Amino acid sequence: MGTMLLNLKNFTAQSAKCRSMASATILVIIVATIALIAPVQSAQAKYASLILDAETGKVLHSVNADTRNYPASLTKMMTIYMVFAALERHEIMPDTKWKASARAVRQPASKLGMKKGQTLTVRDAVMLLITKSANDVATMIAENMSGTEREFALAMTATARKIGMSRTTFRNASGLPHKGQLSTARDMATLGHALLRDFPAYYHLFSTAKFKYDDRTYKNHNKLLASYDGTDGIKTGYIRASGYNLVASVKRNGQRLIGVVFGGDSSKMRNRHMVKLLDKGFRILNEGGGMAMASAASPASTPTPSSAHASASSTTVVASAGITSGKYAWAIQVGAFKSKDHANRVAVEAAGIVPKIMSNGFVAVVPLTKKSGKLLYRSRIHGITKGQAYRACKVLEKRKINCMEVRLPKNQQVAQLGAN
Numbered sequence: 001m002g003t004m005l006l007n008l009k010n011f012t013a014q015s016a017k018c019r020s021m022a023s024a025t026i027l028v029i030i031v032a033t034i035a036l037i038a039p040v041q042s043a044q045a046k047y048a049s050l051i052l053d054a055e056t057g058k059v060l061h062s063v064n065a066d067t068r069n070y071p072a073s074l075t076k077m078m079t080i081y082m083v084f085a086a087l088e089r090h091e092i093m094p095d096t097k098w099k100a101s102a103r104a105v106r107q108p109a110s111k112l113g114m115k116k117g118q119t120l121t122v123r124d125a126v127m128l129l130i131t132k133s134a135n136d137v138a139t140m141i142a143e144n145m146s147g148t149e150r151e152f153a154l155a156m157t158a159t160a161r162k163i164g165m166s167r168t169t170f171r172n173a174s175g176l177p178h179k180g181q182l183s184t185a186r187d188m189a190t191l192g193h194a195l196l197r198d199f200p201a202y203y204h205l206f207s208t209a210k211f212k213y214d215d216r217t218y219k220n221h222n223k224l225l226a227s228y229d230g231t232d233g234i235k236t237g238y239i240r241a242s243g244y245n246l247v248a249s250v251k252r253n254g255q256r257l258i259g260v261v262f263g264g265d266s267s268k269m270r271n272r273h274m275v276k277l278l279d280k281g282f283r284i285l286n287e288g289g290g291m292a293m294a295s296a297a298s299p300a301s302t303p304t305p306s307s308a309h310a311s312a313s314s315t316t317v318v319a320s321a322g323i324t325s326g327k328y329a330w331a332i333q334v335g336a337f338k339s340k341d342h343a344n345r346v347a348v349e350a351a352g353i354v355p356k357i358m359s360n361g362f363v364a365v366v367p368l369t370k371k372s373g374k375l376l377y378r379s380r381i382h383g384i385t386k387g388q389a390y391r392a393c394k395v396l397e398k399r400k401i402n403c404m405e406v407r408l409p410k411n412q413q414v415a416q417l418g419a420n
Contacts, residue, residue: 046243046263048185049273051281054193054249054256059186060281068167068182069262072237072245073110073133075175075183077191078156079141083126084199085159086145094123098144100136107135107174112213114140124213131211132218133236138174149173160187163194177239185260192234192247192258200363201352204345206233206249223267224248228275232345234258236267244270250278251341257281330389331364331382331406334396340365343377350396350403351381357392360384380406 048064059065086092097119105114112134114120120128125141128134142152149172156170165187171178196203209226210219221236230252237245244264250257259278264270334350337343347363361383368376384392386405393403 048260048262049277050185050189050260051277052189052193052258052260053281053285054196054258057193060257060284061277062185064262065186066167066184068184070177070181070239070242071168071175071183071188071262072239072242073175074188074235074237074245074247075170075173075181076129076133076138076237077188077195077235077247078160078170079138079173080126080129081191081195081198082145082152082156082159083122083141084195084202087122087202088199092122092145094121096122098122098125098140100140101143103149104136104139104143107139108176110134111136126205127208127211128213128218130205130208130235131220133221135174135176139172142173160191163198164190175237175239177241185262188247188260188262189258192249192260195234196249196256196258200348201355203233204349204352206235207231207345221267222246222248223271224250224274227271228278230341238267246270246274248274248278252282255282255285257285329382329408330384330386331361331380331408332384332389332392332396332403333378333380333406334401334403335379336368336376337379338376340367340377343379347379347381350379350392350401353399353401354392354395357388357395358384361388382408 046069048067048069049061050059050063050065051061052059083092087094098121100114100116100118100120102116105116105118110133112128112132114136120137120140125137128137129141139149142149146152146155152173153170156173157168160168160170165183168183168187168191169180171181175181195206207225208220210217212218222231222234224231224246228248228250230250231248232251233249234247242263244261244267246259246261246264248259250259257278259274259281261270261274261277264273332350335343335346337346343365344363347365351358351361351363358381361381364380364382366378366380368378370376381392386407389405393405396403
């Protein structure tokens with residue numbers, strides 16, 4: 001009996017030992033499996049991309065488009081959107097000065113390196129976000145517009161919902177790491193399109209290659225502006241948790257694509273990947289009989305510069321060449337250029353400088369064939385009075401921008417793009 005009890009004890013001990021060894025083996029297998037799987041899941045979650053046809057809203061390519069990732073400095077696109085909206089509502093002016101707080105100056109790089117109490121104009125603040133991507137400037141904007149950065153972030157999120165960004169939450173104005181600050185490739189494409197659609201008078205600022213402030217020149221981090229034809233925006237972003245992000249907007253032959261890449265391994269690899277995706281997008285448009293290039297004989301124009309929510313539609317309607325006074329209509333011309341896009345960009349920029357004077361106007365690019373057969377595109381703003389034309393030119397000439405008043409027969413018509 002004693003021998004049986006001893007054997008039973010040995011058996012129990014051996015069984016316990018076997019169970020312990022089996023449990024340990026299973027645990028090792030589980031841990032090893034997690035170790036193998038986790039990095040793959042993380043990498044898949046980090047990477048996302050989307051190519052959007054800005055004209056139709058059609059998605060031409062997408063991978064993980066609705067996966068929530070860290071936007072990093074793409075966040076500043078929404079910060080800038082908020083500033084543009086406040087400008088349109090005349091709550092602030094380009095020359096309004098904002099003061100930096102102690103909290104703002106403590107923000108980590110990338111930063112301007114402001115001192116407490118230092119001031120920046122709204123204009124300079126926006127340009128430093130676009131080119132330098134300065135985190136201290138982003139916080140300064142948030143605090144001056146909403147009192148605290150937290151309140152500003154809540155307003156950013158609310159605005160995001162209004163423009164269709166359903167899976168985005170903002171926690172700060174800069175994109176610095178925060179576990180609750182998340183967005184998606186689809187939402188960032190929506191934001192890029194909204195900036196283009198809602199603020200035609202300001203959007204051209206995203207194409208600024210470099211900006212000089214306080215005897216220093218800051219180069220735009222978006223290298224596609226110089227290396228990929230037709231690129232005119234928008235924003236780069238990077239934190240370690242997100243990888244290298246980019247939203248790019250490109251217009252060629254009347255076709256515009258908005259591309260988004262999250263999670264690049266380096267800025268160069270991200271840029272190369274974006275180029276590949278954009279090339280693919282333009283091939284799809286062209287092979288699918290996409291929007292044809294506008295005839296050189298047909299005038300083209302952009303949405304009304306004074307409208308904060310002008311349509312992005314390409315529907316063309318014929319409108320009066322200007323507000324008539326007697327037998328004439330009036331416009332201003334701010335140059336004539338070889339490129340239609342260049343002419344359009346200059347006219348939009350001019351309209352943005354004198355938005356109040358141009359409140360009834362619309363941008364028009366009017367072709368002119370010279371006797372030599374050379375085609376030029378005249379950069380104009382139509383739909384204004386004689387007095388508005390003279391006042392606008394006076395302001396623009398002070399800014400060293402060429403401007404002349406144009407008197408037109410009241411029955412002359414131009415095509416106005418963007419009306420519904």
